[in-house]
Amino acid sequence: MTLIALAQMRRRPAAFAGLAVALFLAIATVTLFGSLFAAEVTTPASAREPSTGPGLMVIAGAFGEIAVLDAFFVVVNALGFALRQQHRELALLRTVAATPRQVRRLVRVQVCATTLLMSVPGWIAGVAVARRFLAEVRRLGMAAPGVRVPVTPLPMLVASGAALAVGLAASAVAARRISRIAPAAALTASSTEHGRTGAPRLLAGIGAAAGGVLLLRLAATRSAGQVDKAGQAALLASLVLLVAVALTGPFAARFLAGALSVPVRVLAPGAGWLADANLRGYARRLSSAVVPVALLVGLSGTMLTMTSTAEHAANSGATSVTSATDVWLRQAELTLLACFAAVSTLNTLVAVTAERRPEFALLRLVGATRRQLLRMLTVEAMLTTAEGVLLGAVVAGAASAAFSTAVTGSPMPHVPVVAWGFVVAGAALLTVPGILLTGLRAVHGQAAELMGGARD
Incomplete structure (x- = not known):
């Protein structure tokens, strides 16, 4: 062996x-x-x-x-x-x-x-x-x-x-x-893809979600003088909640795909219908692609919002917990975490799209052109990005609210809108081109060869 x-x-x-x-x-x-x-x-x-x-x-x-x-x-x-x-x-x-x-x-x-x-x-x-x-x-x-x-x-x-x-x-x-x-x-x-998500995985996801909620409570109950501990607890809570998202991903992915299906089918009647059917029919595969995007958005958004909240509190006189060293440390941590999340996103999206080669071959055998398949993949990539951003934003919002409660006494954090725009744009730039470039390579060649499982 x-x-x-x-x-x-x-x-x-x-x-x-x-x-x-x-x-x-x-x-x-x-x-x-x-x-x-x-x-x-x-x-x-x-x-x-x-x-x-x-x-x-x-x-x-x-x-x-x-x-x-x-x-x-x-x-x-x-x-x-x-x-x-x-x-x-x-x-x-x-x-x-x-x-x-x-x-x-x-x-x-x-x-x-x-x-x-x-x-x-x-x-x-x-x-x-x-x-x-x-x-x-x-x-x-x-x-x-x-x-x-x-x-x-x-x-x-x-x-x-x-x-x-x-x-x-x-x-x-x-x-x-x-x-x-x-x-x-x-x-x-x-x-x-067959079978349902097993009970052990679902129970593990519920347990991870419960652990994340406890960490959020721990972060929210820290005093303003313990901003570092509150920040670490909130960031750890976001990671644990993202693990819960990964474990329960097929349920969340199928639900979000259903919620987004109506506007997608209206805006893109042909490619949108096929993309929506693919996403909802293969919830596990969709979950595998959505979770890394949620990881990227969730961790980056949490760090950016916590930093902005602490800076805003310091400037408004509510607290003096933020310094130049604090900002530098958070920026360094954000860079490191964003690097991990970006690598995970690219790895997953390339692998998920590349393994669909026989599926693309079958669609070509029944009359679909390469251009139609790429339009379908474009819609799928946009839906994947949207679902990942939504899940990541929910996790980041919960973690940031807990941190804001500890720092300012209010669960409403200071959201850096421009920075969040860059996060969403970065997620889209990783997801859409990654899926399309891999898909372009996957649909290349004779359909009969691809259907037989030929691989590079």
């Missing part, structure tokens, strides 16, 4: 590109914050000086808890799509007598190999960013001049170990379905 796994990776490197990028980001992120912790711990007491900010350890902890969770969320999402793109091959292995244990071993080998390939680049990037980050923190007076990133392999080893553990745990869950069902059924299911 080891040789087969590696051969599969060499034959179809594109299927593992998204997973490789996600693991690279996860390893680099853990290395970054691990190096900052190591810098604080290994600095002699004589080299430390009182800082004007929260301190390097607090900064690393506050950044790390959100960024690391976000990075691993991206890894799990990318791994799921890497396995989905191999579904047919894994099903064929089951039909030629491969056991469920062998299939799971093959997946584990692929995860281990990808993690090892991304470890060294992730380490290098993580240490480089840690040094640059520490230099900026020292410039702002939040760390002593004598603090340096130490030369130690421990943060790097912890980063690779954590990424590998998350990848293996996710692979065990993702490979369970294909490895447990009968071989013939596995082959049939490789190109279909």
